[in-house]
Amino acid sequence: MQLIESIMAIEHKTRTQLVAEVLREKILTGEFKSGSPLRQAALAEELNVSRIPVREALLQLEAEGLVNFEAHKGATVTEVSASQVDEIFDLRALLEAELLRHSLEKLTEDDFQSAEVLLQELEAAMAAGDTQAATGHLNSAFHGKLYSRAERPQTRELVEQFSKNSERYVRMHILLAGGLNTAPEEHRELLKLCRAKQVDAACDYLIRHITGAKEDIKKLLIKMEEQSA
Amino acid sequence: MQLIESIMAIEHKTRTQLVAEVLREKILTGEFKSGSPLRQAALAEELNVSRIPVREALLQLEAEGLVNFEAHKGATVTEVSASQVDEIFDLRALLEAELLRHSLEKLTEDDFQSAEVLLQELEAAMAAGDTQAATGHLNSAFHGKLYSRAERPQTRELVEQFSKNSERYVRMHILLAGGLNTAPEEHRELLKLCRAKQVDAACDYLIRHITGAKEDIKKLLIKMEEQSA
DNA sequence: TAGCGTCCATCTGTATACTGTATAAAAGAT
């Protein structure tokens, strides 16, 4: 019902795209838990569409790494092990440092100011206890601003992919570990280094920033794996 | 061992997978040229399937970066500009060096020997003028062997993705520029550095190896862009 | 002739219906 209305409102989007958005959100928020099966017929009925757009949406989500699609067996929400998180965050560190390196020289004072605005909004959102979508979005907007002059569209897409994919763990982390309280200071420090155009120092700091988050989340995941075992 | 696995894998391939393989090959060999439209109905009829598996195969290929899929407008073979090739090869250099770094210490003499065998086969294939699928496959098999102990599955998948995507340009390069004649020597040198466990030197050399190929292919692409303009 | 709207051909997007596979439950054999 709601879906039909939103189709009316946003007519240029295909049903497949809409279904993909809904499912993506449900996976990222944890409403669909890791490992749980995604039945095409059930989803189709719930969203008032046929199975075709559901299938195509699931294929898209598989490409994004959020879903596993096994022939004749169906789709499940991807389960991510601690070692996989390890690798993903290492990749992020590597790629984001590369982006920053290519972007930093070209960043203008305007860029830094909008980054600062984003940072303030981020802190406000965190202070308001807004642990939901907003903080994750603002966080990647801040980072994205720093990379915005890199002129490396494919690398950015890759990084955004990985960020999205790890977002659900970041959220979990914030929720359960009450964590990332050091993040605001780290962001400010990073911004300061960028403003000073200290390329190597900024990249190193960024790598440590990402690696630090990795370690926190890994601990959390290992704890959870032990509990479920 | 492999034989047993391949027997065990009496995998029932879906039509979607078969279609994807066919189309992928036709794109990589250049039978479908950059920018050309991929009509669902035509492909379906040609392959004796309905449009559904064709659509799903096209979606998969879009995720692999070989196809652009625009709503209501249809799919086209992706056109890759010189600047995109630039970025892709930079990414490859970055990621492959990372893989080699993680793999190198754990590589055994057995690994080096099979790498050497692959290298000989590669040279034989090139000497036989086999500019088709075989050389590309052997080339990535050789590189893959060097990364095989990295225990970084997602990074490897990414690299393989990029390799596949740039394969058609590599082939083009070999065909038109008569090129990559320096590659055999470079491969031998790389293998020597790996055997000597000179991590930094090997990684640096690998980066130069990839960057060198990039420059050659870029020149070729720029020339082609000028011709078509 | 240039510009605009309408209509039509063509293609994509999606629903419905059918086919085939995997798996769990039931029946049979050892």
Added chain:
DNA sequence: ATCTTTTATACAGTATACAGATGGACGCTA
């Protein structure tokens, strides 16, 4: 009682059919 083999069922894969979007040809107006 355990292990096969069979059967049933639920689900995914695919074909067919229909609905909707796009872009261009055509004629109309100024």
